[in-house]
Amino acid sequence: MAKIEVRNIFKIFGPQPGRWLDDARAGIDKQELLAKSGHTLGLRDISLSIEEGSIYVIMGLSGSGKSTLIRHFNRLIEPSAGQILVDGVDVMTLGKTALEKFRQQKMSMVFQRFGLFPHRTVIENVAYGLQVQGMGKEERRGRAQHWLEQVGLLGFENQYPHQLSGGMQQRVGLARALATDAEILLMDEAFSALDPLIRREMQDQLLQLQAQLNKTIVFITHDLDEALRLGNRIAILKGGELVQEGTPEDILLAPADDYVQSFLQDVNRSKVLNAAHACNEPSLTLTMRSRPSHAVERMAARRFDYTAVLDGKRLAGVLTRSAAERAVRDGARDVARYVEDMASVPATAGLDEVLGRMLRSTEPLAVTGDNDEFLGMLSRSKVVELVTPVIEGGDTNDAAAGDDSAPAAAMADPDTEAAPPGEQRTAA
Template sequence: MSKIEVRNIYKIFGSQPERWLQEACDGVRKDELLAKSGHTLGLRDISLSIEPGSIYVIMGLSGSGKSTLIRHFNRLIEPTAGQILVDDVDVMSLDGKALMQFRQQKISMVFQRFGLFPHRTVLENAAYGLQVQGMGRAAREEKATYWLEQVGLQGFEKQYPHQLSGGMQQRVGLARALATDADILLMDEAFSALDPLIRREMQDQLLELQARLNKTIVFITHDLDEALRLGNRIAILKDGELVQEGSPEDILLSPASDYVQAFLQDVNRSKVLNAAHAVRDSSKTLTFTMRTRAVHALERLSERGVRYAPVLDGKRLAGVLMRSSAQEAVQQGARDISGFVDEMSSVPATMGLDEILGQLLRSSEPLAVTGENDEFLGLLSRSKVVDLVSPLIDAVEESAQAEAEASSDSTTDDTVKLAEAIEGSKPAA
């Protein structure tokens, strides 16, 4: 079930929006509608589905409608037509009291310009949402103190906003949003006013907090690098219309228009994508357990025509069984393969392809991708790495490389292409 469902949202700004709704539905251009009616088309037929616990990024240039859209989620802006459902509740159906309660308890918002009260201390700012909810002073200050600690502002509780740097002020805004325990965070260009280094730190902190809190976050940005780094899914708007929606990999590998392609031209793919994007199709990966019979393992390796297979201990990666080791186990009459498993190199799913490229060039050995607690996610596909960082490689060639990788007797072509990919991923001097 989706956390937020956006269904056919239209927004027309002007004195008589309903009068011009049909023309917007019929496809009138934004400039034509303005010239004809004096009304501005803000959004046209936007539909999105946002999953719980995800970071969903909405991006576009100034005037694309991204901030207009996010303000529909808590009804700071009323749609001309369409529905917004949050946990299957139609937000448009809420009366004044229910809407106020919804805003206080369900959704928190972090603004671009921090939105702090200059006459309140850091602690008072962080506790403001709790005060609005009616929480007593002692309880709200205790909770606000906790969240200030979580965002790295312990010891600054008695300071005022003007005494803090921009990054620290934004941390106060984030603490205030988190303190209300809202399920959903709306972040409207929250980091765009920050210096690049501080912005990167705030992105790191958001990802770290999200790993622990599992909130549903809707993040607005005009920066594709930021969108690709943070988003589980990305929606790109242009002139109030949705031009593409998908995973970061979808956007990078299959831009839907010249407008999207223009965003991508300066993106260093190897720094944006990570090992999780380059995992080989798990349905094609042969795996064993520590208790797999030696004869059975050798038979399966021979049938598949591969020279190795990962060995699992539960969900964890235990190592790798080489075909030569399986043959030795059979010759020695071993009951299972547990005594013949070698160590297997692995990389975390979060490791960037820029780091992985170097490892692949230095070694032709198999490389596993692991998640939390060494959980085996799959084998890293050299051909997929090449495809991700060098989109000019032909699909047929990729298929041939995948077959060569499975038998893994030759890695020369992949090594050459990886070297070319590294050169291609480097920014021009």
């Protein structure tokens, strides 16, 4: 695995880039620079930190600079200024021999148009990088065979690229990149030439392989759905400048500007966001050992009709106020025998799954983490808000009005949240 640090990268295309570097640093407009100097601003002051073992997506429209940036990582393009550090080593300082070794052993690249040799068989294409490294014929053929199996191309070893579909050719390209055992994969629009169904299959393949291999992957795309599905973090470029960087959730929930927002118009948010995003942190919880009188007092003070009960950090169930009052009348020492089962969803459940649960039941729904740890109550109004597209002008759809912004409302407001177990309520 490897960590990549991109520090203040500038790229100016033209015969005298150094002459115009200060202008670029001062913020000269791209069109103004072109008119004034005949030079093109490719990248302006890009800084990124790419964690080892992650899939880092760089996206933007055509001409945004994303492919220019990824080609700096292995110095297919030289920067006008800045540093690219891989595990602390500045790639810009490498001499010719060291750079060749770095490209052969540290980074592999998967291209949009496959980049296969038409005169070589599939297995020869996969073994090519190993041949360049000087590996013996039998050993490289064995390793190539292994990776062809991993990408589902067993039996196609002796075919030629033109005999394969586009999706199969891209699998060959992926196998070739993986065969060299490089720590970093650079994938430049690797799936964009494929049909939608094949593209989805290749995304699945990449995620399955990444779960096993834990490579550092830099993935270029212009498709936000693809970015949200694959990326641990996403950087969005526009006109050679970094507009926003963050997790998929950061991008979805807080787009930096109208340019980023324009990418989000057709995104199915319910497939990206999960129950944790629609969870209200608990303002009141009880334990199995809580005294009934104490439980009644605390629920009455907050005007709650029910509250979650914990066994340690785990969700034990739900206690209604009527059950707590009954426990007081019975003279019970604690509430344990009065706790009822409560439905729950894991924090990782997608909002599409949560919506389905909401439609099937009006019961309260808890959100749990690892080992059934209680995280909070599902806020139904938050679910509506999160899956409702933002309308131009700033406000969400009227369906999200009446937001239960106070955490207490997750258990207190029957008109925006589920009724307690065993009770049916109708809004006034």
